[in-house]
Amino acid sequence: MKIAIGYHLQSGPWGGGNQFARSLIRALEARGDSVRYDLEDGDLDIILLTDPRWRSPNVSFGAGAILRYLSRRNPRALVVHRINECDERKGTHNMNRLLRWANYAVDYTVFIASWLEDLDVWQRSSPHDVILNGADATIFRQSLNTHWDGQQRLKLVTHHWGGNHMKGFDVFTRLDRLLAEPTWRDRIEFTYIGNLPAGYRFQYANYLSPLNGEQLARELAKHHVYITASVNEPAGMHHIEGALSGLPVLYRNSGALPEYCSGFGIEFVGDDFIPALESMFGRYAELKRVMPAYPHSSDRMCAGYLALFDSMLAQRQQLLSVRRLWRAPLAAMRNMVLM
Template sequence: MKVSINQRPYAGPWGGGNRFIAALCSALKESRHSVVHSLKDRDIDVILIVDPRTRSPNVTFGAGAVLRYLTLRNPSAFVVHRINECDERKGEPFINHKLVRANYVADATVFVGEWLTKLPVWQRHLRSPWFVVRNGSDRAVFNANGFRPWSGQGPIKLVTHHWGYHPLKGFDIYRALDELVGRPEWRDRVAFTYVGQLPKGFRFQNARYVEPLDGEVLAAELRSHHAYLTASVNEPGGNHQNEGALCGLPLLYRDSGCMPEYCEGFGVSFSGWDGFIPALMRLQSDYFALAERMPSFPHTAERMTREWLALLTSLVKERAAIAGHRQLLRDPWAALATQIPL
């Protein structure tokens, strides 16, 4: 099977989407499938759209090029569109429109969380077949080797990390926690480290700040803490919580977006700052039971890529029937819109 993925992986810290591409490329090649990142070849079996934004530097082709390829060169190729973003995530009304426009050329859609499928945009525009394959992280890098759980004495050390710096990554909570850890009555009870990029003009006053890390260095930093915090709002299904959990850290997570799908059973949830301190206290009281449960955290890259390979293999077997019912010009205006760069 030859798979063309419309985004190349970057080396270094570049967010969870980049890690997905790297993991899938590796798994495909290990299974003796071919991976390319263009539409030059006429014998492509599967085209995978990961990011529709053709102006992004590592995106190699968009939906318009896919439509032309299917029409003029290889109508038997099968198109899969992976959805891992939404307007609700950024608080700005432009991402869903781009995703829907690109999804016009898709034969199947894969979401990284069930929550995404419930959004109004996909209730209006989603076509079958569609699937959910949740993200997973690499246990070869993110593992509990060397992790030392909280003893119950001294401050519990919380950590989070984000490549993106949008305020909805959870900076309302991180800002309030930064103020909390600076209070004398809390200094001996909780500590907080933030790893990653910050919104413009934002600075921590009391929390420990570390610039973006990746790979083994990031994993070592995570393992030097006791619990992982994510306050992300409307999270489509990130990898950051997976990386923390696989390093052995029980989770303190915001009940928002896909986070309950990924974190339930492996931590304590909160809805906002009003519920944060009670959730933190519950995390401390339940810590030892949660720490014992963390080795069974299921969201690994191995599981994710296994599901992806099984799905792609099954879809390729059905591609002739699906391609036979494909109507690329079913909506001429929508087809024309794919030719406008995003």
């Protein structure tokens, strides 16, 4: 199989999309598939659209280039659109429209969490499925992590590449202020790893610049509990990396977080995390015992994508028979010109 992935891999600390692409490329190449990052080859089997923002430095081609390729060079290539974004995530106003436009000429749509299916981000005309994200369990591993003994301070940690306030800074600010109180300062620590909103500073929490790979894994493993407070998180990788590292999760009831964290932590609503934190003191040992069963590894994720690609190729004629690239000429031209 020859596949083109619309992504430029980035070195060093980066977002979850980079971790996804790196894992999938490794899995494809391990079984002998040929991976391309552009649409130059005229015999591609699968094209994976990862982001409609074709001008972004990490995007190697967009929906317009795909439509031109299908129309002019290779009508037999099959297109998969992985939807991992939305306006609800950061309070933006154009991402859902871009995703919906980009979804025009695809043969299959993949969502990285179930809640995204209900948003106005796709044409609702293609077959679709949910394939959950997964992180590298050979890097983020339980064996590095030590148990909380119930006596020392409970060490909480989170990490984010993006510094948007909706990553949970309402909760992180409350947690930082909580550490100003001697009774809490004697019970907990909190470390934030990653980028911050412009001008933001913690007063009492520990802060570390963005880390990745083994360095990040070893830092996460020094802690006892992972906290994620993202609002409308499409899926993310951060909480997955924390859970794979053996840390029970305090998670906000928002976006994809319940789908990924349920059964492996304690949920809270809004910014009212203190009852869940109090509960964690009593339930830590119970939750710690189930963490080895956390399922969301990159191997599992990649197996889902490989199975999808293989199934699509086996049904290529059926998928092509229902494709209508020019069913809406104005929409097609918009994609070709603007996307």
